[in-house]
Amino acid sequence: MNAANWGETAALPDTTCYLNGAFTQLRDARVSVLDRGFIFGDGVYEVLPCYGGQPFRFGQHMDRLDRSLAELRMTNPLPRAEWAAIAQRLSHALRDTHGAAHQLIYIQVTRGVAVRDHAMPSGLLPTVFVMASEMKLATPVQREHGVACVTADDFRWEKAHIKSTSLLGAVFARQISIDAGAVETVMFRGDHLSEAASSNVWVVKDGVVMGPPKDNRVLEGIRFGLIEEICRAQGLRFELRPITRAEVFSADELLLSSASKEVLPIARLDDQPVGQGRPGPTYARLYAGYQQAVAALSA
Known part of the structure; x- marks a missing residue:
């Protein structure tokens, strides 16, 4: 049976990616089955948005990548100038060849290839992988009317502040909302808000914008700052x-x-209206400010 029969390459887009120092087609990229990212999820990742090929909040994404790697007792394998060059090359390639106006640059660094053993081996050559995909923004209907979300207990591990590739907990959490026909799953640890499956959550009351504290139970999204x-x-x-x-x-x-x-904006939570059941004035002000920050990229 050939590879396409297994679905290995048939569904992969014909786009350029970066793997361990070389640019290649995504369908041709290969990593050892003994890579610790594959065996243990022993790695970290970042998702860098690019608007029109321009990285957004690049320094903050690199700061978080450094923090996550440090938690895994790893050092950043590339200087920031090289990360920036890779991101721009891949985002421009996707824009020019596939017409993607805005792009997401996925960065993954694993500890590397070793004989399977739970202990962290030293001296490995990290596996570095970067790919680009189209950034699909929220629709005008979602922005006008808001979205529906559901809640769940936060059953993930206690080191949610690491942007780890070990994402099975987040996969299960996101599936809860998919099964309910909702956009996201808002999670609680005990009686307290943590975050959503793949988003941060903000609460507005009496004009005050509130979020959970920066600790080990929440991934500090770049949008915190x-x-x-x-x-x-x-x-x-x-x-x-x-x-x-x-x-x-x-x-x-x-x-x-x-x-x-x-x-x-979230308009309904567990099928109950949030506030007036429609996007509010604070959302409008924050979204306008966000778009101003994006527009500054090309100013």
Whole structure:
């Protein structure tokens, strides 16, 4: 049976990727089955948004990559200038050959190839993989009416602050919302808000924008800093503190943020309306500020 019969290459797009120092076609890229990323999920990743081929918040993404690698006792295998060059080459290639106006650059670094053993071996050559995909932004209908989300207990591990490739917990959490016909799964650890399956969650009450504290239970999204900057520019109060389930369900507005969602309003949670059941004024101000930050890339 050939590879295409197994679905190995038939569904892969004909795009350029980067693997261990070389650019190649995604369908031709190969990694050892003994790579610790494949065996253990022993690696980290980043998703860098590019608007018109221009990386957005590049420095902040690199800072988080460094933090995640340090938690795995690894050093960054490439200088930032090289990461930037790879990202721009792949984003421009996808834009020029496939017409993708905006791109997501997926970066993955694993510990490398070794005989299977749980202990962390030293001296390995890291596996470095980068690919580009089209960034699909929220639709005008979603922005006008808001989206539906569901809730679930946060059953993932206690080191959610690491952007780890070990994402089975997030996969299960996201499937909960898919099964319910919703956009995201908002999760709680005990009585307190943590985050969504692949997004951060923001609570707005009486004009105050609130998010969970930066600790090991939440991945610090790049939009943490950006939303704080926008709030400061818009004259909005911004707080990071523990947020209870009751506060979430009594919020005036609930928002999601991520690379592709940017800032997105939640109109219904567990089939109950959030606030007035439609996007609110704070969302409008944050989204406008976000678009100003994007526009500054080409200014």
